[in-house]
Amino acid sequence: MKKLFTITSLLLLCVAIHAQNFICTDISFYESDLSDRTIQKRKQEALGSKAVLSFFDKSLKITVTDGDGDVESVILDKVNDSEYQAYDRQRSVNKIEIQLSKLFEYIRSFTLKEYKGYELVLEATFKRD
Numbered sequence: 001m002k003k004l005f006t007i008t009s010l011l012l013l014c015v016a017i018h019a020q021n022f023i024c025t026d027i028s029f030y031e032s033d034l035s036d037r038t039i040q041k042r043k044q045e046a047l048g049s050k051a052v053l054s055f056f057d058k059s060l061k062i063t064v065t066d067g068d069g070d071v072e073s074v075i076l077d078k079v080n081d082s083e084y085q086a087y088d089r090q091r092s093v094n095k096i097e098i099q100l101s102k103l104f105e106y107i108r109s110f111t112l113k114e115y116k117g118y119e120l121v122l123e124a125t126f127k128r129d
Contacts, residue, residue: 020052020053021051021129022051022110022126022127023048023050023128023129024046024047024050024051024126025047025126025127027042027043027123027124028124029121030119030122031116031121045066045068046066049067050064050129051126059076059077059078059084060076060084060098061074062076074086074088076098082099082101082102083098083099084097085098094116095115096113097114097115098113108128109125109126109127109128111125112125
């Protein structure tokens with residue numbers, strides 16, 4: 001009986017570790033040309049949005065679903081064990097970067113940063129859902 005309980009606990013822990021669902025808990029906009037009203041509207045849309053991380057050998061796919069149900073996905077390349085980035089020449093954002101906050105191999109949260117040129121325009125923090 002003890003072995004069954006131990007095995008079940010370990011399996012549930014593994015499932016919890018591999019479930020990569022996050023929620024946006026903080027967001028900051030650094031664009032100087034945005035009005036306070038626009039910033040508040042964007043914060044309202046972004047806070048509470050859901051993100052799912054899918055890991056591959058040397059890439060990471062982030063899928064974000066906002067409060068309206070709009071879905072956006074981006075694939076980022078691995079820089080090191082806790083950092084991924086992508087360059088996007090199609091949109092006004094030139095670089096997207098994700099920094100993982102880990103405890104051993106368990107991802108507690110991550111920070112998503114968007115750059116226009118060398119200027120940081122957005123920083124969002126996502127924590128486990």
